[in-house]
Each structure stands twice: as structure tokens, then as C-alpha cells.
Amino acid sequence: MPELPEVETTLRGIAPHVVGRKIREIIVRERRLRWPVPAEVEELAGQRIESARRRGKYLLLRTARGTLLLHLGMSGSLRVIDPASPWRKHDHLAFQMESGRQLRFHDPRRFGCALFLPQDDDSHPLLRDLGPEPLGDDFSADYLFEKSRGKSIAVKHFIMDSKVVVGVGNIYACESLFIAGIRPTKAARKVTRESFSKLVTAIRKVLSASIEMGGTTLRDFLREDGEPGYFKQSLRVYDRKDQPCLRCKTAVKRIVSGQRSTFFCPNCQK
DNA sequence: AAAACTACCTGAGTGC
DNA sequence: TGCACTCAGGTAGTTT
Numbered sequence: 001m002p003e004l005p006e007v008e009t010t011l012r013g014i015a016p017h018v019v020g021r022k023i024r025e026i027i028v029r030e031r032r033l034r035w036p037v038p039a040e041v042e043e044l045a046g047q048r049i050e051s052a053r054r055r056g057k058y059l060l061l062r063t064a065r066g067t068l069l070l071h072l073g074m075s076g077s078l079r080v081i082d083p084a085s086p087w088r089k090h091d092h093l094a095f096q097m098e099s100g101r102q103l104r105f106h107d108p109r110r111f112g113c114a115l116f117l118p119q120d121d122d123s124h125p126l127l128r129d130l131g132p133e134p135l136g137d138d139f140s141a142d143y144l145f146e147k148s149r150g151k152s153i154a155v156k157h158f159i160m161d162s163k164v165v166v167g168v169g170n171i172y173a174c175e176s177l178f179i180a181g182i183r184p185t186k187a188a189r190k191v192t193r194e195s196f197s198k199l200v201t202a203i204r205k206v207l208s209a210s211i212e213m214g215g216t217t218l219r220d221f222l223r224e225d226g227e228p229g230y231f232k233q234s235l236r237v238y239d240r241k242d243q244p245c246l247r248c249k250t251a252v253k254r255i256v257s258g259q260r261s262t263f264f265c266p267n268c269q270k
Numbered sequence: 271a272a273a274a275c276t277a278c279c280t281g282a283g284t285g286c
Numbered sequence: 287t288g289c290a291c292t293c294a295g296g297t298a299g300t301t302t
Contacts, residue, residue, distance in 0.1 A: 002296095034278075034279095034296095034297090034298090057296080057297095071296085071297095072296095073278095073279090073295085073296065073297090074279090074280095074294080074295045074296060075279085075280075075281085075295085090280090107279095108279080108280055108281070109278085109279045109280050109281085109295085110278080110279060110280085111278070111279065111280095111295080111296065111297085112296095125298095126297095126298090150272095151272080151273095152272085152273080153272080153273065153274095157273090160296090162296085162297075169295075169296070170294090170295070170296090171295095258274085258275095259274090259275075259276095260294090260295080261293090261294080261295095
């Protein structure tokens with residue numbers, strides 16, 4: 001599923017094919033995404049895409065007339081393909097570029113969205129309250145420490161809150177907490193500055209490593225689904241219930257926290 | 271205000 | 287083989 005690294009990979013993959021290029025036609029086959037695709041999206045036909053950027057898991061393609069905001073939800077993907085490619089089930093949108101290439105949006109579960117923003121700034125409600133980028137300078141141990149004071153919420157849930165920091169999904173939250181040696185259920189307010197320091201390092205490490213893997217699949221993902229199958233191999237605790245902890249051999253535990261599967265080593269994570 | 275919970279959706283997997 | 291069921295996931299929106 002598209003986590004932050006995969007969205008970043010998608011951005012890097014599509015950018016050369018869309019930035020500086022004109023959209024000839026926009027085809028909407030299924031308007032019922034998370035929110036109905038507004039008519040303004042189709043009105044971007046004829047516009048040139050001036051830039052492409054990512055904010056959290058949102059992709060923003062700017063034109064002189066307004067900005068296209070895309071989110072891949074849980075099952076979405078964007079591919080640059082030959083326009084003659086047959087429409088697959090769940091291919092909902094297509095952006096036919098004047099270059100001849102076509103950008104196609106595929107999303108079985110339709111948790112993704114395609115919206116129109118009048119301006120390319122972060123004032124839109126979906127972007128306005130987002131926390132810092134985990135790989136940016138504003139994300140630090142001090143920031144997390146201050147932000148978490150007085151919060152009884154589980155630290156795992158805390159770092160998965162996009163108002164706290166963007167792009168940390170269930171899998172990366174589990175992995176980062178394992179590396180940092182922090183129990184996922186620990187109240188955020190009880191996590192020390194030192195532990196947050198380890199956590200920040202861990203989050204950066206996990207995301208960066210994953211982006212690099214995404215980089216490896218960059219060439220393939222234009223053709224295939226872009227699902228990096230080998231990412232699973234590098235997971236340390238996620239989906240490893242009852243298997244030995246890679247550090248101490250204790251059986252990995254699976255619990256449900258905040259209605260999400262949570263994996264941790266009861267010995268290494270205090 | 272903060273925390274907890276719900277809804278949205280489909281495909282994969284499981285058990286009968 | 288097929289049916290009924292559960293689960294996964296991001297996040298906006300609602301309820302406690």
C-alpha cells in the first residue's frame with residue numbers, strides 16, 4: 001500500500017513525465033472516490049503542469065489555473081502508460097498528456113481522492129493542519145517531547161496522527177518503535193526526551209531506507225504495480241507475531257491498539 | 271480539549 | 287466450489 005516512501009517514489013516516477021507538459025484531456029470513469037471528483041479537475045484539461053510536489057501523502061500538481069491534489073488512499077496507484085493500454089477494473093481517472101503518455105489513476109478501494117485547489121499553498125483544510133515532514137528539519141526530539149506533554153494517548157497512536165507528523169503509517173510506527181525500544185502502548189507523556197530522540201532517528205532511518213528501496217523499483221513501477229515485494233523482508237516486527245525477536249529471540253507479540261494491529265517485542269520494548 | 275470510535279471500500283484469506 | 291465471514295489500511299468526521 002502507498003506509504004510515504006511509495007508516494008515519494010510515485011512523485012519521482014511521474015514527475016519527468018508530467019512536469020512542464022500539457023494535459024490534453026482528462027477522462028473520469030469513476031467519480032466516486034473518497035469524495036466525488038469535482039468538475040474543476042476536468043477543467044484542468046489544456047493546462048501545463050508547472051510543478052509537482054508532495055506534502056505528507058498528498059501529491060500536488062500545479063497549473064496556472066489551479067492545482068490538482070491527489071491522494072492514493074490505501075490501494076491507489078498512478079502509472080505512466082501507453083494510452084492504448086486496456087482499462088483495468090478500478091482504473092478511475094486518466095490524464096492524457098500532449099506528449100502521448102497517459103497518467104492513470106487506479107484505486108480498488110477508492111479511499112483515494114482527486115480534488116481541485118484554487119491556489120497551490122497549504123491553506124486547504126486537508127493540508128492546513130498537517131504536522132511537519134518526518135524527513136524535514138522541523139521534526140525533532142524536542143518537538144515531539146513538547147507536543148506530547150500531557151497526552152495520555154499511546155505513543156504509537158500519537159506518532160500516527162498526521163497533525164503530529166505526517167507519513168507514519170501503522171507499519172512504520174511499529175518498526176520505528178521497535179528500533180527505538182519503546183513500548184507502543186506507552187502513554188506519549190511518559191516518553192522521555194532521550195527516547196524521542198531515538199524514535200526520531202528510527203523514523204527517519206526506516207522511511208529513508210524504504211524510499212531507497214522505492215528508488216530501486218522506480219524503473220519497474222511505471223510498468224508494474226510498483227509494489228516493492230522485498231520491503232516485507234526488511235520488516236523487523238510487523239506481521240511477525242510469535243516469531244523470535246531479531247534482537248533477543250523473545251516471541252513477538254501482536255495486540256490491537258487503537259483498532260490497529262500492533263507488533264512489538266515485550267522484552268526489548270519497555 | 272482530548273480521546274475513542276465509525277465510516278468509507280474491496281480483495282485476500284479463512285473456515286465450513 | 288462457494289458462501290459467509292473477518293481483516294487490512296488512511297484519515298475525516300462523529301461521539302463520548
